[in-house]
Amino acid sequence: MDFNASLRRAIKTGNVILGQNNTEKCIKEGKAQMVVVAANCPENFKNQLG
Structure with missing residues (x-):
């Protein structure tokens, strides 16, 4: 997976979620x-991610 290409594609299509609360909701x-x-x-949020 090419990270830069994936990130560019997500930004271009508008499918980007920003912020801790929105990210947590999207994951759940x-x-x-x-x-x-x-x-x-924040370290505690990183620990929640995995």
Whole structure:
């Protein structure tokens, strides 16, 4: 999987979710296909992800 190409495609199609709460909801609903974690993401949220 080419990360840059996947990210560009997601942004181009508008299928991007931003923010911790929206991301968590999307994951719980089973809609997330890829999660990109920012360097400043809270440690407890990263631990929840896996």
